[in-house]
Amino acid sequence: MAYLYLAIAIIAEIFATTMLKDTNGFSVLLPSLFTIIGYGIAFFMLSLCVQTIPTGVIYALWSGTGIVGIAILGWIIHKQVLDIPAIAGIILILTGVVVIKLFSKTVV
Numbered sequence: 001m002a003y004l005y006l007a008i009a010i011i012a013e014i015f016a017t018t019m020l021k022d023t024n025g026f027s028v029l030l031p032s033l034f035t036i037i038g039y040g041i042a043f044f045m046l047s048l049c050v051q052t053i054p055t056g057v058i059y060a061l062w063s064g065t066g067i068v069g070i071a072i073l074g075w076i077i078h079k080q081v082l083d084i085p086a087i088a089g090i091i092l093i094l095t096g097v098v099v100i101k102l103f104s105k106t107v108v
Contacts, residue, residue, distance in 0.1 A: 002052040009045035010062055012038045014069040021078060054106050064097040 016038025022031035042062075049058045071090050074080040082090070 002049050005045045005048040006053070006058060006061060009042045009049065010065045010069070012041035012045065013062065013066045014073065016042060017066065017070050018073045018077060021074075057100060057104065057106050060100055061097055064093045068094050068097075 016035045019031045019034045019038060022028060023035055024031075026032045026035075046058060046062065068090055071080075071082060071086070075082060
């Protein structure tokens with residue numbers, strides 16, 4: 001169940017961060033509410049994960065996957081262009097997430 005909670009936390013965080021751009025400094029109501037609710041769900045789900053998975057591993061998986069997801073959605077939704085160094089860095093982050101998940105003995 002911890003990985004289901006983590007997946008929900010990642011999706012909620014990606015959603016909230018993607019909506020953050022549309023809040024216009026929290027001056028637009030609906031995106032602001034979506035952002036706050038998304039982060040609330042993300043942190044609640046993370047609080048459930050830390051009961052069985054080490055915090056450092058959860059944070060690495062959550063933030064690494066979130067960075068990749070947000071970069072992809074920023075490109076698709078907001079037309080934010082990434083240059084080669086940014087893409088290379090994101091690939092390295094994703095590689096790190098895969099290494100943790102596949103090879104780390106601290107992952108339950």
